[in-house]
Amino acid sequence: MKVHPTLFAFVVSTAISALLCSVSIAADEDYRPGPDAMPKDGVPRGEVTQHEWMSEIFPGTVRDYWIYVPKQYDGKTSASVLICQDGGGFVRGNGAFRAPTVLDNLIHAGDIPVTIGIFINPGVVPAAKEGQQARKNRSFEYDTLSDQYARFLLEEILPEVSSKHKLTDNPEHRVICGNSSGGICAFTAAWERPDAFRKVISHIGSFTNIRGGHVYPALIRKTDPKPLRVFLQEGENDLDNLHGNWPLANQQMASALKYAGYDYQFVMGTGRHSGRHGGAIFPDTLRWIWRDWKKN
Numbered sequence: 001m002k003v004h005p006t007l008f009a010f011v012v013s014t015a016i017s018a019l020l021c022s023v024s025i026a027a028d029e030d031y032r033p034g035p036d037a038m039p040k041d042g043v044p045r046g047e048v049t050q051h052e053w054m055s056e057i058f059p060g061t062v063r064d065y066w067i068y069v070p071k072q073y074d075g076k077t078s079a080s081v082l083i084c085q086d087g088g089g090f091v092r093g094n095g096a097f098r099a100p101t102v103l104d105n106l107i108h109a110g111d112i113p114v115t116i117g118i119f120i121n122p123g124v125v126p127a128a129k130e131g132q133q134a135r136k137n138r139s140f141e142y143d144t145l146s147d148q149y150a151r152f153l154l155e156e157i158l159p160e161v162s163s164k165h166k167l168t169d170n171p172e173h174r175v176i177c178g179n180s181s182g183g184i185c186a187f188t189a190a191w192e193r194p195d196a197f198r199k200v201i202s203h204i205g206s207f208t209n210i211r212g213g214h215v216y217p218a219l220i221r222k223t224d225p226k227p228l229r230v231f232l233q234e235g236e237n238d239l240d241n242l243h244g245n246w247p248l249a250n251q252q253m254a255s256a257l258k259y260a261g262y263d264y265q266f267v268m269g270t271g272r273h274s275g276r277h278g279g280a281i282f283p284d285t286l287r288w289i290w291r292d293w294k295k296n
Contacts, residue, residue, distance in 0.1 A: 027272075028237070028271040031269070031279070031280040034280060034283065036283035037102050037105075037282070038101065039104070043104050043105055044071035044072065044104065044108060045071060045100075046073075046100055046104055048067070050066050052064055053160070055156060057151055057156060058137060058148075061123025061125055063120065065121060066118075068100050068103060068118075069116055070103060070104065070115065070116070073165070077114070079115060080114065080115040080173040081158075081168060082176075082177065082286075083118045083153065083174070084099065085122070085176075085177070085181075085182030085183075086180075087120045089275060090177075091119050095275070095279070096275040097275060097279040099117060102283050102286065103115060106283060112287065118157065118161055120157060122136065122142060124136055138181065139210060139211065140211075142182055143185070143213060144211050147193060149185055149189055150188070150197070153176075154193065171195060172199070174198065175199040175201060175286075176189050176190060176197045176200055177200075178201075178202065178203070179204055179275050180273065181210065183201075183204060184202065184206045184207055184213045186205075187200050190226075191216075198227055199228070199289050201231045202232050203277070203278030204235060204246060204274070205232060205234070205253070206243075207250060208244030208246060217249075217252040217253055217255065218256075220253070220256035220260050220262075221256050221259055223260075225260050225262060229263045229264070229289060230257055231264070231285055232253060232254055232257075232265070233278045233281065234247055234250035234266070234267070234268050235271030235272055235273070235274075236270050237271060237272045238273050239273045247268070251268075253266075254266035267281065
């Protein structure tokens with residue numbers, strides 16, 4: 001039986017696409033939380049509380065946020081700060097990051113300082129009428145290149161948390177972190193306000209043209225270096241769409257940071273646009289970002 005060449009090509013193309021897709025998924029599934037993301041005997045557990053915030057800097061928005069307070073926090077000594085965008089994904093007990101458990105283990109081991117975690121969801125504008133859906137404000141807050149989100153943290157969230165807990169105002173002891181658009185948001189906050197934030201963790205960061213973020217490599221090269229420490233994680237099978245190519249964009253970021261002489265680390269894996277790889281290496285990422293915390 002003869003097979004029409006066009007049909008044969010279609011079948012082969014479909015088979016190859018399916019194979020590549022399965023390889024991509026398998027590569028992503030290979031990343032799993034390690035022992036530092038699991039509760040350990042004898043390690044004190046911190047407390048996580050959930051709160052709600054209505055913003056004035058992002059008018060009309062409301063959001064949930066969570067505060068993690070380690071057992072070692074005594075209320076007298078200022079605690080270091082970890083701020084994570086898309087916070088709900090970081091505090092889930094069965095998620096990729098399991099941040100409260102990671103913080104429990106690393107603080108107990110002395111690998112990082114006593115740190116209060118602030119995990120913030122993006123804002124939503126509640127529906128005006130019954131039956132309507134709330135409007136998500138995530139891309140505007142996270143992908144916009146301005147100091148607005150940094151001001152939101154400095155003028156609203158940090159003062160609110162500081163009213164209950166003693167937080168450091170030392171920018172060397174503030175880490176800001178996020179995934180995807182949350183990753184570029186973390187970088188933007190530190191880029192705009194290095195006087196307030198100097199340690200950045202970006203997983204699968206969206207340094208693409210969603211709202212102009214593709215300009216960062218050029219800006220980094222042409223701007224006097226800022227006192228930032230930057231960790232970038234990316235996956236070979238990440239997005240490639242009308243906004244840009246995520247692996248290429250992160251490679252360009254790493255190249256620019258190297259050229260400009262920044263303290264940075266870039267980890268390229270095989271994953272897709274997910275938190276699996278970032279979550280699997282999250283404990284070591286925190287160790288790296290805090291590696292000299294006792295000196296500062």
